[in-house]
Amino acid sequence: MQRIKYIESQIIVISILVLVLAFLYSLYISKSITRPLDEFVFEIEKSKDNLVLDEINIDGYKEIKRLCEAFNNMNKRIIELDKKEDNL
Helix, strand or coil: CHHHHHHHHHHHHHHHHHHHHHHHHHHHHHHHHHHHHHHHHHHHHHCCCCCCCCCCCCCCCHHHHHHHHHHHHHHHHHHHHHHHHHHC
C-alpha cells in the first residue's frame, strides 16, 4: 500500500511538471509567432503618414516573410502607378 501511494505521488508530480513545461513551451511558440507580426504592424503604423512606405524586412517564419514580400511588392506597384500618374 505504501508503494502504491509513492508511485501515485510520483505520477502527480511528473504530471504537474509536464503540464508546466508544456505551458511554458506554448508561450514560447506563441511569442515566436506573434513577435514578427507585431514588428510588421509597428513598421506600417510608424509610416502611416507617408504615402510611400519603406521596404519592410522582418525575420520570421516563411509565412511572415511572404507577407512582407507581398506588402513590399504591393508598395512598389503603388509607387510605379503613382509615377505614371504624375507623368500624365
